[in-house]
Amino acid sequence: MYYSDEIIEEVRSRNDIVDVISTYVKLQKKGSSYFGLCPFHNEKSPSFSVSRQKQMYYCFGCGAGGNVFTFLMEYENFTFVEALRYLADRAGVELPKPEYSEEERRRADEKAILLEIQKKAAQYYYVQLKSPQGQQAMNYLKGRKLDDETIKAFGLGYSSKYSNSLYQFLKSQGYQDEMLAKSGLITMDEKNGPHDKFWNRVMFPIMDANNRVIGFGGRVMGDAKPKYLNSPETPVFDKSRNLYGLNRARTTRKPYFLLCEGYMDVISLHQAGFTNAVASLGTALTPGHASLIKRYVQEVYLTYDSDDAGTRAALRAIPILREAGIQARIIRMEPYKDPDEFIKNLGAEAFEERIRQARNGFMFSLEVLEKDYDLGTPEGKTAFFQEAARRLGRFEEEIERNNYIEAVAEKYHTGFEELRKLVTKMAVREGLARPAERPKTAGGREKEDGIRKSQKILLTWLVSDERVFRQIKDYISPEDFSDGVYRKAAELLFVQYQEGDVNPARIMNHFTDEEEHREVASLFHTRIEELTSEREKEKALMETVLRIKNHSIEEAGRKLEPSDIAGLQRLMEAKRKLQDLKGLHISIN
Structure with a gap:
């Protein structure tokens, strides 16, 4: 169902975000914002901020953020339309009746x-x-x-x-x-x-x-x-996109799901008080299931049967969950076959202890792998470490990969540096890495991350201080921001400034996807180092503008076709203006 921008904004503007969130979270006013304990992750010190001025919330701990629609999408697991209808009913706004085509x-x-x-x-x-x-x-x-x-x-x-x-x-x-x-x-x-x-x-x-x-x-x-x-x-x-028990588990507020194989496992766990249990529906776990789970939790405890079939199912599920950004842990049911038998024989307290003893999914996969090799012989041990190194090489983030290398080295009594070199060697052998290009790739990623951080800083400044916009509008345009939500958010913000009505919460009405909401919210809530004087702020602003503009020109140059004479002339003019900009002074007084 499509609703106009006007009706979406009317519903949003008639639901003050502080009032709505206060029904879920205890908030205390500090300065111009309200703070409380984040409802989306466990914390002891309040890092969850709600701004009545911006009509947005943001957690500096876990990155959750958005407007009043986003909050309900995350807390109640509503779709955008469900959140809109809920808030419309709350504010007494009558939504237009759906207009469907004949086929719809x-x-x-x-x-x-x-x-x-x-x-x-x-x-x-x-x-x-x-x-x-x-x-x-x-x-x-x-x-x-x-x-x-x-x-x-x-x-x-x-x-x-x-x-x-x-x-x-x-x-x-x-x-x-x-x-x-x-x-x-x-x-x-x-x-x-x-x-x-x-x-x-x-x-x-x-x-x-x-x-x-x-x-x-x-x-x-x-x-x-x-x-x-x-x-x-x-x-x-669609069995590949639904989970048994999800309708009940989604409301438990626990930070993880217990993922089972059968209906009776789910029901027995719920009856025993483990109301976060779910199961796939007569099929192996799919990426669709993982994507659905990611809407609710970041961690899953697999409680699959303790037989060989259950072990194989767990090993298949672990990489699917990891690909979706979900941490997997393994609960073993021995000496019983499944959670249903375990609960009936040993009870809920013993199951709680098994949860506390749950094994890391990757380390569990290596424990199963051990059985295929004779670790008592040099040949078997070498082959085992080669396969372990192959699997370690699949962790894309260097910090995460090194952490796992360290854990594996400690468990299997080998040197960290030796195992790290083997991981690199196996990655090269499989074509997963090219050592000669690694510094360039890593540097490129670091540079891109730095540019995005600069763009987020500038956008945060722009929504907080009109003087910043007045100073940079002649030098920076939305086209200088990265493709996707960065550029779209910049375009909408620039239009609002031109119309004299800056409202970041209204910008978020244009992003109905939950992940986009999170990302856009972070654009307007970047932590900026405290600057003690206007002069320091002006210097930092100037450096940020130059960094963004220079990167924009470089990107345009890389995409330019050699035969594009007009494009080349525009690029040369942009470079000339960049040199002029370096000699200017930005003042926000």
């Missing part, structure tokens, strides 16, 4: 009907579980030590022994065969007629993050195969 309306209507069908089916299965014919299923759940409250909380149910009972029920509710077939709950068979996808199974409703039933898992009561059966993918159910 058809898809929206179809999705709404399919969600209705899933909800009706969940209600039907729950009633069946409570009926006399559901006694076997109820005995099974009670045998798994689930109490009535847990059964109700997860909406567990039962599909009867009759292969078309759900079909008959849904038809009585007025749903057409076409929609029932698309729901994934009914199979249309030309020979034998319509029949239920699930029958004689304990039913586990699968809900999305907004508590809507989108599909089901079913555990058979007899000896039929497969033991577990899941809904097929439908317009409302």
Whole structure:
């Protein structure tokens, strides 16, 4: 749904950010800003700042920041539209009705009907579980030590022994065969007629993050195969982008998820008080799952089964999580197979201890790797270290790579420098690095990071001091900023200055992606070294402007085609102006 800039700004401006955030975080006024403990990471000293003037918040500890929309997107895990609707309702702003194309309306209507069908089916299965014919299923759940409250909380149910009972029920509710077939709950068979996808199974409703039933898992009561059966993918159910239990885990506020393999593991952990447990839906962990998890936490504890299959699944999951920027740790269940068995036999306190003993994912992968080599022989030991070095070389950040090299060297009693050299050697052998180019690459990255820092400093100055804009507007333009959110934010800010209405919170209305919100917020909240005099500030400003302008000219030169005569002339003129700028004095008095 598209909403105009005007309606978005009206909603934002009528929801004071200090008032909204104060309902979630205890704030204290210090100077012109309000401070409190950041709700997005654990801290003892307040580094979470909320500015009524800017109508923005920023945490100097973890980097979370944005306007009032961003806060709700991060805290409540709303989408931008969900945050907009919530704040509109809070402020009494009536949003315009959606205007759909015919095809959009058809898809929206179809999705709404399919969600209705899933909800009706969940209600039907729950009633069946409570009926006399559901006694076997109820005995099974009670045998798994689930109490009535847990059964109700997860909406567990039962599909009867009759292969078309759900079909008959849904038809009585007025749903057409076409929609029932698309729901994934009914199979249309030309020979034998319509029949239920699930029958004689304990039913586990699968809900999305907004508590809507989108599909089901079913555990058979007899000896039929497969033991577990899941809904097929439908317009409302994508198993690679949903997690079982996420609708409950997302509200626990714990800084990590417990990632399980099965429904019963999740339910048992929740019943035992571990309400941050989730599971993938009958499939291996995917990048889509990792991306979804990243919206809520930065760390995952894998509680996969302790057998070989569970170990292999954990080893596959670790790099997927790392690629998404999620730290993985491993909880082992020995002597039991899975969290469900562990909790039933040893209890919650023992599981808490296993969490405290969880192993680093990378170090765990090396422990498993050890089994493939005879470390008692020189050949086996060398081969093991070569493979370990290959894996260490996949850490892109030098600091992180060196930290892991140090940890591996300590654990396996070898020298740090020797292992570091082996990592470099294996990286070169695999084409992951070219030593001759490394200084240039590292220097280029450092220079780029430095330029971005300079641009952030200048943007922070610009939103804080109108005098700065007056002094630099003739020398710096938005085109001098890096592509992407830096340049877009600069363009919007320059327009606001030209219109005489500087409002950084309104700039953020143009960025609806949560990660973009974070990045743009950081552009206007860069820590700037305290300067004791106007003269020092003017000098620092001049150096920042020169650095940004010089980098902009260099970038333009690299992209210039040799045959572009007009472009070459513009470049020469820019260089001449840069020389003139070096001789000028910027004053902010």
